[in-house]
Amino acid sequence: MLRMRGMSLVEMVITIVIISVALVGSLRAFSVLTGRSADVLIQTRSVDLAQLYFDEILSRRYDEATGTNGVPAYTGACRITNDGESRDNYDDVDDYDAVTNESPDTMDASLATDYSGYTVSINVVCDDSIGVNTGGAKRIEITIDDPIGDTSVFSMYKGNY
Numbered sequence: 001m002l003r004m005r006g007m008s009l010v011e012m013v014i015t016i017v018i019i020s021v022a023l024v025g026s027l028r029a030f031s032v033l034t035g036r037s038a039d040v041l042i043q044t045r046s047v048d049l050a051q052l053y054f055d056e057i058l059s060r061r062y063d064e065a066t067g068t069n070g071v072p073a074y075t076g077a078c079r080i081t082n083d084g085e086s087r088d089n090y091d092d093v094d095d096y097d098a099v100t101n102e103s104p105d106t107m108d109a110s111l112a113t114d115y116s117g118y119t120v121s122i123n124v125v126c127d128d129s130i131g132v133n134t135g136g137a138k139r140i141e142i143t144i145d146d147p148i149g150d151t152s153v154f155s156m157y158k159g160n161y
Contacts, residue, residue: 039148042146042147042148042150043146043150043152045114045115045118045146046118046144046146046150046152047152047154049104049115049118049120049144050142050144050152050154052104053096053120053122053142054140054142054154054156057093057096057122057140057158058093058140058156058158060090060091060092060093060095060096061091061092061093062074062092062093062138062158062159062160062161063076063079063081063092063093063094063160064081064083064091064092064094066092066160070161073160073161074160077126077136078126078127078128078136078137078138078160079094079126080094080097080124080125080126080138081094082094082097082098083095087099087105093124093138093140093158094124094138096122096124096140097122097123097124098122099120099121099122100121100122101119101120101121101145102119102120102121103115103116103118103119103120104118104119104120105120116147117146117147118144118145118146118147119144119145120142120143120144121142121143121145122140122141122142122143123140123141123143124138124139124140124141125138125139125141126138126139127139127157130157137157137158137159137160138157138158139155139156139157140155140156140157140158141153141154141155142154142155
């Protein structure tokens with residue numbers, strides 16, 4: 001005589017409980033990962049925005065007295081001057097020292113919506129600690145505040161050559 005055996009009710013309940021616990025743990029781990037993916041996007045946009053500004057700033061002259069394309073080079077000591085120019089007329093690095101907590105001004109207007117909620121501040125100072133120039137180099141520090149309240153600080157040097 002063949003005897004057929006299946007799962008009892010107790011075995012079935014224990015199996016359901018074990019699977020439920022495993023699913024809850026898996027879904028919780030997945031939700032943590034997806035919740036942080038937005039942070040990565042925001043941080044990446046902060047880096048991209050800083051790069052946009054650095055590209056623009058480093059394409060400008062070292063000093064107001066520097067010739068076109070850096071020739072002849074400025075021969076005095078490092079200085080930060082305020083020419084009172086508007087952003088469209090910035091022609092040397094220290095003009096950007098006036099940028100404080102402003103909305104990003106990108107060259108491409110289609111990028112404006114990507115950077116809503118961000119603010120940019122720029123600080124330009126003379127720094128002779130790295131020994132690039134005898135008169136000192138200009139350290140450009142860009143501070144970006146993102147929409148979730150994090151602050152990112154980026155620095156770069158512009159030498160007089």
